[in-house]
Amino acid sequence: MAEPLLKVEHLQKSYGNKRVLEDISFEVDEGSVVVLLGPSGSGKSTLIRCLNGLEVFQSGSIVFNGETVQSSQKNWRRLRQQIGMVFQSYDLFPNMTVMENILLGPMKVQKRKKDEAARQALSLLKEVGMEQYAEAYPRELSGGQKQRVAIVRALELNPRLMLFDEVTASLDPEMVRGVLEIILRLAKENMTMIVVTHEMNFARQIGDKILFLEDGKILEQTPGSQFFARPQTDRAKKFLESMDF
Amino acid sequence: MGHSGINIFFEGANFIRLLGGLYVSAKIALLAILFGGVLGIVLGVLRTLHNPLLRMILRLYLEFFRIVPTIVLLFLFYYILPQSFNINFKADTVGTLVFSLWMAAEMSDIVRGALISVPRHQVEAGKAIGLNPFQLYRYILLPQSVHLMIPATINLMTRIIKTTSLLLLISVVDVINVGQQIIEANSHRYQDGAFWVYGFIFILYFILCYPLSRLARRLERRGKVGANG
Numbered sequence: 001m002a003e004p005l006l007k008v009e010h011l012q013k014s015y016g017n018k019r020v021l022e023d024i025s026f027e028v029d030e031g032s033v034v035v036l037l038g039p040s041g042s043g044k045s046t047l048i049r050c051l052n053g054l055e056v057f058q059s060g061s062i063v064f065n066g067e068t069v070q071s072s073q074k075n076w077r078r079l080r081q082q083i084g085m086v087f088q089s090y091d092l093f094p095n096m097t098v099m100e101n102i103l104l105g106p107m108k109v110q111k112r113k114k115d116e117a118a119r120q121a122l123s124l125l126k127e128v129g130m131e132q133y134a135e136a137y138p139r140e141l142s143g144g145q146k147q148r149v150a151i152v153r154a155l156e157l158n159p160r161l162m163l164f165d166e167v168t169a170s171l172d173p174e175m176v177r178g179v180l181e182i183i184l185r186l187a188k189e190n191m192t193m194i195v196v197t198h199e200m201n202f203a204r205q206i207g208d209k210i211l212f213l214e215d216g217k218i219l220e221q222t223p224g225s226q227f228f229a230r231p232q233t234d235r236a237k238k239f240l241e242s243m244d245f
Numbered sequence: 246m247g248h249s250g251i252n253i254f255f256e257g258a259n260f261i262r263l264l265g266g267l268y269v270s271a272k273i274a275l276l277a278i279l280f281g282g283v284l285g286i287v288l289g290v291l292r293t294l295h296n297p298l299l300r301m302i303l304r305l306y307l308e309f310f311r312i313v314p315t316i317v318l319l320f321l322f323y324y325i326l327p328q329s330f331n332i333n334f335k336a337d338t339v340g341t342l343v344f345s346l347w348m349a350a351e352m353s354d355i356v357r358g359a360l361i362s363v364p365r366h367q368v369e370a371g372k373a374i375g376l377n378p379f380q381l382y383r384y385i386l387l388p389q390s391v392h393l394m395i396p397a398t399i400n401l402m403t404r405i406i407k408t409t410s411l412l413l414l415i416s417v418v419d420v421i422n423v424g425q426q427i428i429e430a431n432s433h434r435y436q437d438g439a440f441w442v443y444g445f446i447f448i449l450y451f452i453l454c455y456p457l458s459r460l461a462r463r464l465e466r467r468g469k470v471g472a473n474g
Contacts, residue, residue: 052373053372054369054372054373077372077375077377078375080372080373080374080375081374081375084373085373087366087369087370087373089366091366091367091369091370092370093367093370093371093384093385093389094389095385095388095389104374104376104384105374105375105376108376108380108384109374109375109376109377109380110375150370153374154373154374157374157375
């Protein structure tokens, strides 16, 4: 079998004396989707933020595409072009139009030609139904629309791995579906993804592998189908029950 | 107009001399705003970096220029530089130097305050698309904080312009200095010369400062619209 695209080995992180991530190890195969589940404060967001260098970690290593990153920040900047990230709060740049938001990375970081980058941006916007908003400013968009633009902004860099950090958590319920469908479609197109979410049905549909975290530890690491049908730990069972009405 | 005090401006080259004095004041203020502004932005950015030593040094620099009265600064530079360091600058140059350093100090605080008020998420979103630190400042942080800097910056500029009136104390021939000379030279014929001359100087300073306040209001409104998501 081929090398996994991402390999996390014995990752440790603490704030002062407080351990927030303890001995985290897992692999993400190219084209697969890993979903991080767990109660609030279990370290899911911290973990996913470690994976593109937004958080430093004290020990362990991350191997992305054969390249090892220790906690130092050095090679993160280059890797980030290959690791797209979408945040809970969208974080579009309010001083730029939708198009400018999307083109900033390809033009300034990847030094691509404007024509070519703009063409790709338009076709990506079209795929998420936002092409008529290319010249709009973020303040003119709804939450769901902003999030779709944020996804396009990340995809525009042609990443090999996408990180989604609770991207529907601050959306109106009606907006959630549209955004989740986009992520599902990406999964069908074999995009490698790591997803933090509280939408259980979505996790069930999309997760090739589920990591269940609590208190900064991985309690369970199982294929998606198995996790929802037969969780191995009592804690995971309880968690799933609490999510179920 | 008979023997009205206003004629004091038409004696000899008085009017032109006053304008010449204004030019000196305005030039020093403008250069100080320019040099100090640029330096202040750089220092303000440096003060947002996580380097404790650099931060402390810049903080001390700011506090020094904020706490010490401008007049003391002027004397310090005017008398001590030549005496202790054997550096002889013209009074105009000393004035420009002191005002530039003062502008830079206060500007750095304005810039720093505005920069750190940009939400941290914006920086992370910028990092996530691979921007380097310079690009983060250039495309994200500075554009989003400029409208926060404008009111305080304009206020600072008007203070700089007004404070050029202290320059006569280190014998720069600025507008106030020229005005005093004119008042004294004509004191026999124009007893109310002071009223007219200072009145005119008031108008001159007003003309310098008022457009700035107008500009500030316009820019601030425009910046707000551009920066709110």
